[in-house]
Amino acid sequence: MNALLDPIGDTSADAHARLRRAFAEGRQPPARRHRDIADDLGVGEGELIAAHATAFDLDESPLRAQRLRAEWPMIMQALESLGDVTALTRNASCVHEKVGTYRGASVDGAVGLVLGGAIDLRVFYAHWAHGFAVREHTPRGLQCSLQFFDAHGTAIHKVFLRDVDSRAAYDRLVEQFADNEATEPGIAPKPELATRAETPDAEVDVTAFQAAWAALRDTHEFFGLLRRHGLSRTQALRLASPEFAQAVEPGTAQELLLRAAQQGLPIMVFVGNPGMIQIHSGPVRRVELMGPWLNVLDPGFNLHLREDHITSAWLVRKPTVDGLVSSLELFDAAGRTIAMFFGERKPGQAERCEWRELLASLADDASARCTP
Template structure:
């Protein structure tokens, strides 16, 4: 083996040791343990290739469309401020180029494979209390070393199918490590004065489908939060950052079915249905229901907006949460099928959320 490869391998062995040591000593999750030693989670897991992790071939579309073979599992998608966990089976997998769908009854995904860089199977001992269990998962990371999506086997998952899938997609190259690219700095908004505000507002009013919104952002060169500032005022209300807790508690009390979207660069994961068990634990606002968990950092919500978009089925209303860099944390809707108007109870709840103090004063 060339000296350079030996040196790289020793570096990876040290990274793995540092990562596992701090994880055990401080009882940290993988993401936090990696951050504590100054690397990304993807780099930490890649350093474990050859021991706890098995590198899989980066043929992401073909690989991922085989995961229905595993039966019921737990699917996890997260960003810096929210974690979305759903129990169920992957079903109705499809793709068009590098964009994919999973349209199962429980696991509902929009997949952006062009952002994926590293795939692996992780097989590790997990200690909970006095019990040690073997945990199996598939994990996918983007080019910045950030987790795109993970799936964890449950006791009732098909473990033989997992073993066969891993063997089938095992990369012959099992050297530890991955190369990551730095996350680019947040884009600076074009000054509002340079945007065709009248044209943008007219285009907003002319929408017939919520998906047209993304085209508006590109056409007029605006960020998502800038779009909300420039939108026709009758379609947008900035609300207090307590809005998420309020509307989740109302939905739980009234059994109002909602949709919860959490996304990152490579994945959108969606829950549809009623929620029941809303718990606040320190900075975390949680939904802790059988089959669905949401963990959301309320303290990282920089702004909250109730947004209405015209469609062929009437206006569709969302509660949209953003961090201080303008990244979307999560979006909430009322449950709705194409061709149906949104739930009147959801729209009423969203439109009655308290405004931010500055907006309320301006409207007084």
């Protein structure tokens, strides 16, 4: 256990106070990101925010947090009242930021959708455990946000206010969903579960699996295909027929974004974690490298991708009723999905030839080129 939270010879109140002071120090110029401060302290980001969900002296920290009730779908529907905001979803290797208004929020059981405009989300509420309204005084003024975490204290999704004129709506939303019965700071994070071991290749009916892949009619059927055959995503790609999955160099992502920007080709960028998938649809224009980070820095859309975390990259093709749908999919050393890139399309539309040609050229695969 991290020393800041070790209860031996100390009280939890003192431990949380030390977290707040450590946070304040980490936010001094040059300010470090919340997640990086939490990592250095050996705690989850959610634990760091939760330590601020109480009354404390003003000089301890520039941040204040208020716990929210676990009414996640209702909160998601209420976000429309905030107008244009920045939606942020990330995993350990990639950050996806999109500007827009939350419209068309719906829920079916534990799965939610936001489909009404620039903000395009797939929400998996079973993984949501903690939510906070966060107000932080920064050199650029008061920053207001809503931040949601899983049971391990890992960030799922964040919503940042952009317009000071929306602050009254933000305050009303927080008042509506504030958990006024929660009086103690902190959370008790659950330990991360060990990754389930892959089914040995020798125990997989590869012939049946490949036939089922060839019989796909919708990209959304792919998860069920993996589950039925007991496969991880990277194992499935390794065992797939070469016409449907092809390994490429990890640096292919950089080339794809640069060439898509040069061509003005509209694409879809999927980034997620177990509780959320966030999607950008449209062109990318300003692609820049900054150290290990591959960035898209466009008005309304930012992407920050750690290229050095990409262990494997695959060109993937799935049959659908609209023809083949092709993607570039990136994975880290543990086989976790970092990001996925598709050509922009709507259901009922065939994939753009320009997109298929771009992927084929990246793999130097003439057989996968588009046939008019």
